[in-house]
Amino acid sequence: MNATVRRLIVVTDVFEISGRGICLAPLVPHVLIDPDLGERLRPGDQLELRKPDGTVTTVKLYGLGIFRPSQGGLSIELGPAITKSDVPIGTEIWRVAGPQ
Numbered sequence: 001m002n003a004t005v006r007r008l009i010v011v012t013d014v015f016e017i018s019g020r021g022i023c024l025a026p027l028v029p030h031v032l033i034d035p036d037l038g039e040r041l042r043p044g045d046q047l048e049l050r051k052p053d054g055t056v057t058t059v060k061l062y063g064l065g066i067f068r069p070s071q072g073g074l075s076i077e078l079g080p081a082i083t084k085s086d087v088p089i090g091t092e093i094w095r096v097a098g099p100q
Helices: none
Strands: 006-010 013-017 021-025 046-050 056-060 063-065 073-078 092-097
Touching: none
Parallel strands: none
Antiparallel strands: 006 092, 013 021, 021 073, 046 056, 046 092, 063 073
16 A cells, blocks of 8 residues: 655646536646555545645545546546535645555
């Protein structure tokens, strides 16, 4: 299990998927989660939401979405306990640990 701390994205948009929670934009580029390098993003990974106001919240990755494979990345899905207001535009999303 690789626990490399790495910034994945800076949130530019947040949208809801009914019954599943929220998804974040932009996509996480495949180069940041290259399984050949032993770095895979998986449901259950610990993420930090580093908000523009300086607060930090730790959450678990709920899932990954492939909306447009040709765009070369995956969408981060956060579970239904997280709302759009919990992830303001400009929030940095960091992977801080593998599944716990």
